[in-house]
Amino acid sequence: MKNNLLFDFTVDKTIKTAFITKEFAAELPLVWDAFTKKELLDQWVAPKPWTSKTKDMNFEVGGRRFYAMVSPEGQERCAIQKYTSITPKTNFKLLNAFADEDGNAQLPGSDWDYSFSEQNGITKVSIAIYNESLERMEMMLEMGFKEGFTMSIDNLEELLETDQCILLWRNIKN
Template sequence: MNSHLLFDFSVNEENKIIHIEREFDARLELVWEAWTTAKLLDQWCAPNPYRTETKTLDFREGGFWHYAIVSPEGKKHWSRYDYKEIELQKSITELRGFSDENGMVNPDFPRTECTLIFSETDGKTHISMTEKYGSPEMFEKMATVSHKKGFSSHLKNLDDLLLTLKSK
């Protein structure tokens, strides 16, 4: 990751919100494609040494992304993101939750609402992400230094992928 690119991870304990700001050295169209296309998501969207495996991606309002984070030993941890609102190349609002391999969301964990705002200035893309946790327990689990490091790791994977895509 270019150390001059913005990365901010802030925690609002009172409202159970994590806010992440991140800048990428790539045009908006390319970052958007990497964020919304299964074959590209699978190349970056997991902290090392894990990987992502998409089962279904229906990127539209009312659609969803059903995927697994796969451990080096092959254990799959399933999640499902339901897309509530999409404004092309501007914003995505999704409901995130743990699921089973069939896409059934686990009712024991209230879902997290995540809003992503995309913008571009001088060829660099900025993403502002707000995660509102429906569960105090899940918030406590995610509002940690280890989550920040893991999230930073998979965004570094995106930096590397964007570099490869830009050179094509």
């Protein structure tokens, strides 16, 4: 079910940064957990028909998420996220990079800065993605990053509307 909540995806090549802003009809604790708990991340973060498989995750400063995007044929494309800053329920930052199957980052990567806020039951997530190289940013865009990320955000929006999401979330919290 589509709603009219804000979704904006803009790219400023002069500063090698993509800016994404999305509002969700859900309370902040649930949206925060959807971005920071592997059980929820794996439910939405890959554009269909791909799936996400978290191999290991430690959401703390200095920790990481090592995961794969898995094709319908079972092919895995690995990536790693290293958490550099966390302010609970408000902000977290990470370095995101492609990785080999052993979790070794293939640099350069990109710096992601996530900010969360809530007003009247609507949670806004703002993401700034900085690439140190314009070539890497252009490669990501050519690979369909905007389209894939948009599909993933649609998956999250659908997930947040389901009773299954609330049940899973409650089980994670207990």
